[in-house]
Amino acid sequence: MDSGILTRPATGSAGIARGERVKPYRTPAQKANVRNLIFLAVIVMVVCACYLLVNAYPDKPQLFRYVLSLRIPTLAVMLIAAFAIGGASIIFQSIINNRIVTPCLLGMNSMYTLVHTAVVFVVGSGSIVATNSNVSFAVDLVVMGIAATFVYSYLFRKTGNNVLYVLLIGTVLSSFFGSIQSTMIRVMDPNEYDTLLTTLVADFNNVNSEVILFSLLLIAALVIFLRKELQLLDVITLGKDQAVNLGVDYDRTVRRLMLGVVLCIAVATAMVGPISFLGLIIANLARQLLRTHKHSHLILGAALMGMLAIIAGQLISQHVFSYAVPISTFITIGGGIYFLYLLLFKKGGI
Amino acid sequence: MKITNLKKKYDGKTVVDSVSFTIPRGKVLSLIGPNGAGKSTVMGMISRLIARDAGDIHFEDKDLSHWNSKELAKKLAILTQHNNVQMKLTVRELVAFGRFPYSGSRLTAEDVRMIDKAIAYMELQEFEDRFIDELSGGQRQRAYIAMVIAQDTEYVLLDEPTNNLDIYHASNMMRTVRRLCDELGKTVILVLHEINYAAFYSDYICAFVDGKIAKFEKVEDVINKETLSEIYKVDFEIIHINGKPLSVYY
Structure with missing residues (x-):
């Protein structure tokens, strides 16, 4: 066996000819993945077009313009939410090294529910905090962002970066928030409760364009802020020992990524309501379609799956059930069935 | 040391x-x-x-x-016993991680040559496109050793x-x-x-x-x-x- 290249004097490692990049090696499976991603992107575009144009009265220009002015913001909200939730779920699963977890387990949904209930409970459903969607978005985002950042950074430090502990505490916090919320509901005026209930269900309509722009900027900022950590995700997947062996500052990377996950979920939830359960479905669909560890592919795949699921769900909710059944019903039912399928038939494998 | x-x-x-x-x-x-x-x-x-x-x-x-x-x-390379990868990762992709300290995730021609050498050294050519979780324990261990070889540490x-x-x-x-x-x-x-x-x-x-x-x-x-x-x-x-x-x- 010729071992000349493998053996190198201890001082020689700096002397490699650098710079000559080669075309990345792609396995047959990876080539198929690129094809699948393109195919998925085309489907998403078709569904987007359907969403904008179905029953849009293209023969009546004024009506057509009005319909579009309503649908384009909703479409933007769906796309942003899908990207935030899909990306956050994939990252979260890769950190925990388990594909049946979702960022839901951190208790962000119950936190959102609690914040909304508390607002209505304290200042009433007629107050500007509850009625103006800009203000209520700001309140949600600030409260959830700060609370989550503080709680989870603290938990990470306290538990010595033990992700499973944080997950366990998140589950406990989730019931804790839930109990406080149900206590408030019990003593609440029934009319107030009625108004409250509509905001506790995920909804893609009636989001202000300021909110959309702000969310978009925030998510873009997060991606830029975490660009280095995102590139390390593939290595993080190998587990702590291997990541450290390969020279990655594991604890810091995971802490920053978790912060990104929490903030992404906060943005998406503040924008449309408690919907992060969707992440479980779309992340797994992406992993099933793209049998790879490459996170650039997985995140894109999950985002596209999310867009497909949400927009298709919205189409059905809008045109088949004429808004009688909210989209979150589909998500919860579909997600529940898919979750059972994963547990029963996939045995946690991929 | x-x-x-x-x-x-x-x-x-x-x-x-x-x-x-x-x-x-x-x-x-x-x-x-x-x-x-x-x-x-x-x-x-x-x-x-x-x-x-x-x-x-x-x-x-x-x-x-x-x-x-x-x-x-x-x-310096370390291989511990906790190597439970839940992701879909082929042998070749795993070995390529050994080059991460040198080139990040963008491989150079030198990296590709080292990866080929490592795979050949551990006689893994016929498995290189198989997924890690589909291998037997012995084969998986060899794949990890190949990764360590690709890491090229003293x-x-x-x-x-x-x-x-x-x-x-x-x-x-x-x-x-x-x-x-x-x-x-x-x-x-x-x-x-x-x-x-x-x-x-x-x-x-x-x-x-x-x-x-x-x-x-x-x-x-x-x-x-x-x-x-x-x-x-x-x-x-x-x-x-x-x-x-x-x-x-x-």
Whole structure:
């Protein structure tokens, strides 16, 4: 066996000819993945077009313009939410090294529910905090962002970066928030409760364009802020020992990524309501379609799956059930069935 | 690599106490000892996976803690037993991770050549596009060793590499360890439970008892009746095969 290249004097490692990049090696499976991603992107575009144009009265220009002015913001909200939730779920699963977890387990949904209930409970459903969607978005985002950042950074430090502990505490916090919320509901005026209930269900309509722009900027900022950590995700997947062996500052990377996950979920939830359960479905669909560890592919795949699921769900909710059944019903039912399928038939494998 | 006065406590219980030794370059060194003697912890501290409470680990010209983690990854590789990858990862992709300290995730022509070499060295060509989780335990272990070879470090640390392998794969693994040292000139440090693998395949043995070094000598000076009985509190008989001492215990 010729071992000349493998053996190198201890001082020689700096002397490699650098710079000559080669075309990345792609396995047959990876080539198929690129094809699948393109195919998925085309489907998403078709569904987007359907969403904008179905029953849009293209023969009546004024009506057509009005319909579009309503649908384009909703479409933007769906796309942003899908990207935030899909990306956050994939990252979260890769950190925990388990594909049946979702960022839901951190208790962000119950936190959102609690914040909304508390607002209505304290200042009433007629107050500007509850009625103006800009203000209520700001309140949600600030409260959830700060609370989550503080709680989870603290938990990470306290538990010595033990992700499973944080997950366990998140589950406990989730019931804790839930109990406080149900206590408030019990003593609440029934009319107030009625108004409250509509905001506790995920909804893609009636989001202000300021909110959309702000969310978009925030998510873009997060991606830029975490660009280095995102590139390390593939290595993080190998587990702590291997990541450290390969020279990655594991604890810091995971802490920053978790912060990104929490903030992404906060943005998406503040924008449309408690919907992060969707992440479980779309992340797994992406992993099933793209049998790879490459996170650039997985995140894109999950985002596209999310867009497909949400927009298709919205189409059905809008045109088949004429808004009688909210989209979150589909998500919860579909997600529940898919979750059972994963547990029963996939045995946690991929 | 020179280790002085290494200490580690878990919940007030001292697991590694004033351990000092120098790792001989270009040799195979096995760390042996009963369960809980602290050998894996020492290995973890040498490889920066576990933080130490006190002591110095002098590596090349400076203390291990002053090394840039990425630069260190080009000099020292560790393979632990916890390699449970849940993701879809092919053998070739895994081996390519060995080049991460050099080029990140964008491979150069040099990297590709090193990966090919490593795969060929471990005779994994026919599996290179198979997923890691579809391989047998022995094949998976070989893939991880190939990754370590691609990492191209002078020091290779292996934590119980024969664990969960049958006799056939375990002895193959030990022969690979010997080849890493003899053919590729690497310094290999192993944690082993099998005394006879340590006796047959290593140059030096460092025996731990209760967090302290009981004996650090050449193989022949450790593998004898008195020393082993003292370390393991079990009766031993020593026989010689091919000029190497082997222990019999029951």
